[in-house]
Amino acid sequence: MVFISLFEISIAFFCFLLFRHFLINKKTHRLCPTNWPFFGMIPGLLVEIHRVYDFITEILEVTNLTYPCTGPCFANLDMLVTVDPANIHHIMSSNFANYPKGPEFKKLFDILGDGIFNADSELWKDLRKSAQSMMMNPEFQKFSLATSLKKLEKGLVPLLDHVAKEKLAVDLQDMFQRFTFDTTFVLATGYDPGCLSVEMPEVEFARALDDAEEAIFFRHVKPEIFWRLQGLLGLGDEKKMTKARSTLDRVCSKYIAIKRDEVSRGTNNVDSHSKDLLTSYMNLDTTKYKLLNPSDERFLRDTILTFMLAGRDTTGSGLTWFFWLLIKNPEVIAKIRQEINTALFQRSKVDDDASNNNDSDSFSPQELKKLVYLHGAICESLRLYPPVPFQHKSPTKPDVLPSGHKVDANSKILFCLYSLGRMKSVWGEDALEFKPERWISESGNSVHEPSYKFLSFNAGPRTCLGKEVAMMQMKSVAVKIIQNYEMKIVEGQQIEPAPSVILHMKHGLKVTVTKRCLV
Numbered sequence: 089m090v091f092i093s094l095f096e097i098s099i100a101f102f103c104f105l106l107f108r109h110f111l112i113n114k115k116t117h118r119l120c121p122t123n124w125p126f127f128g129m130i131p132g133l134l135v136e137i138h139r140v141y142d143f144i145t146e147i148l149e150v151t152n153l154t155y156p157c158t159g160p161c162f163a164n165l166d167m168l169v170t171v172d173p174a175n176i177h178h179i180m181s182s183n184f185a186n187y188p189k190g191p192e193f194k195k196l197f198d199i200l201g202d203g204i205f206n207a208d209s210e211l212w213k214d215l216r217k218s219a220q221s222m223m224m225n226p227e228f229q230k231f232s233l234a235t236s237l238k239k240l241e242k243g244l245v246p247l248l249d250h251v252a253k254e255k256l257a258v259d260l261q262d263m264f265q266r267f268t269f270d271t272t273f274v275l276a277t278g279y280d281p282g283c284l285s286v287e288m289p290e291v292e293f294a295r296a297l298d299d300a301e302e303a304i305f306f307r308h309v310k311p312e313i314f315w316r317l318q319g320l321l322g323l324g325d326e327k328k329m330t331k332a333r334s335t336l337d338r339v340c341s342k343y344i345a346i347k348r349d350e351v352s353r354g355t356n357n358v359d360s361h362s363k364d365l366l367t368s369y370m371n372l373d374t375t376k377y378k379l380l381n382p383s384d385e386r387f388l389r390d391t392i393l394t395f396m397l398a399g400r401d402t403t404g405s406g407l408t409w410f411f412w413l414l415i416k417n418p419e420v421i422a423k424i425r426q427e428i429n430t431a432l433f434q435r436s437k438v439d440d441d442a443s444n445n446n447d448s449d450s451f452s453p454q455e456l457k458k459l460v461y462l463h464g465a466i467c468e469s470l471r472l473y474p475p476v477p478f479q480h481k482s483p484t485k486p487d488v489l490p491s492g493h494k495v496d497a498n499s500k501i502l503f504c505l506y507s508l509g510r511m512k513s514v515w516g517e518d519a520l521e522f523k524p525e526r527w528i529s530e531s532g533n534s535v536h537e538p539s540y541k542f543l544s545f546n547a548g549p550r551t552c553l554g555k556e557v558a559m560m561q562m563k564s565v566a567v568k569i570i571q572n573y574e575m576k577i578v579e580g581q582q583i584e585p586a587p588s589v590i591l592h593m594k595h596g597l598k599v600t601v602t603k604r605c606l607v
């Protein structure tokens with residue numbers, strides 16, 4: 089009897105705690121997830137995980153751009169989610185020193201070791217300066233453009249011709265990932281893995297990167313102890329992560345050994361003209377960059393892997409969403425074609441005057457820069473579908489953000505780039521529409537948007553180092569395909585972002601292709 093009453097009293101006390109909790113933690117808005125005792129908002133987030141980006145976007149729109157998200161009390165998953173441009177500018181630029189990526193970031197992305205994505209303070213400075221000096225070198229830029237053009241002519245065009253001739257469907261996402269995988273691998277190591285071909289071979293390195301990215305995404309919503317346990321027991325995503333790690337280590341180690349051998353024998357791959365990043369790092373002047381150690385295999389492995397993640401997936405994802413938007417908006421394709429034809433006509437006039445005979449339909453970087461409408465269309469696509477959909481920061485000292493939110497030392501701040509590009513209060517009432525014209529001024533020049541508003545390439549001192557390489561690559565691919573092919577989306581596909589640290593399409597993008605008759 090006494091036992092039953094004790095049980096009833098406990099239930100009543102628990103109900104009282106729950107009631108009190110809901111009175112204190114009233115929801116900011118009906119769309120926001122409930123903050124449950126013990127589990128925080130995680131149950132509400134997990135229910136919406138299949139459409140997590142749109143869910144967060146809806147919440148941020150109704151909460152004035154910043155939302156404190158509470159995790160389970162035992163899991164250290166509390167974070168402040170913000171897309172307020174004033175906060176972004178404060179964190180990314182004006183108070184950069186107080187906002188490193190932090191140790192939590194490195195734990196989640198541990199597969200990248202001490203590469204530039206994970207590094208902070210002095211190590212990051214050395215990594216950034218060395219990578220910048222290599223990538224800004226005009227020889228590297230020429231090498232990068234030549235690599236893209238060669239892959240276009242020898243890989244992408246034959247594949248699209250084949251698909252058109254045989255009336256097949258091709259997964260554009262797979263095709264672009266293979267394209268950028270090959271080009272980035274050449275830039276990183278000097279070797280072409282030949283992933284883009286009519287046979288579409290399975291490439292274990294590419295599969296391992298995909299698996300690792302998915303596992304990293306889920307680490308963001310799981311308590312650390314949980315995913316570490318999964319890793320130890322070899323379960324779920326962490327099982328894939330362990331396998332991915334061993335594949336990535338093995339492949340990197342193989343290429344490092346081949347390259348060391350070549351560099352020591354002076355027989356470097358002629359195609360790369362010694363401008364690939366691996367060769368440059370092996371010959372690094374370590375008196376300038378005291379914290380970098382190119383004789384350490386681990387350092388070279390982390391560098392290759394970081395560049396593969398930085399260059400392959402981002403540009404591949406950017407191209408996929410861009411072509412999806414184009415196919416859905418044929419009037420945009422027509423305008424880009426018109427712009428390309430005008431540029432080709434002007435070039436032919438200049439050539440006639442100078443008696444040159446340049447009948448190539450590939451554009452030089454200077455010519456590509458003049459395609460203002462194409463530039464606007466790509467920026468518009470990167471605004472709505474940023475390849476890196478979210479980013480983290482963690483303050484070293486407590487601070488108050490311009491939005492008035494207080495942040496503690498070592499707390500987590502998350503920028504949702506996907507949501508930022510869709511906020512009506514930032515981009516206007518037509519924020520959800522695909523409008524390349526948004527990026528063109530009345531005088532016909534490109535409109536520059538500040539990076540704390542258009543964050544797709546990051547902002548402040550950690551701005552993306554590959555922005556120019558990526559834009560040139562996307563433009564070269566776009567010109568070639570738009571000029572020579574028509575594409576149609578295969579009916580009945582569901583197009584949605586996959587939960588990953590890169591904004592992939594969950595089920596790919598299958599299209600049919602026909603070759604255009606050019607007169």
Ligand code: HEM
Pocket residue numbers: 204205216219275395398399400402403406474475476479480543544545546549550551552553554555557558
């Ligand atoms: C459309 C294509 C691309 C997009 C949208 C993009 C976007 C970004 C973003 C958002 C970051 C910041 C990530 C973070 O701090 O967590 C970043 C950093 C970086 N990106 Fe890109 N990226 C692209 C292409 C490339 C390419 C092609 C390369 C190199 C070949 C590259 C190299 C880098 C590097 C080295 C960093 C680290 C910068 C630092 O931490 O100081 N990116 N990129």
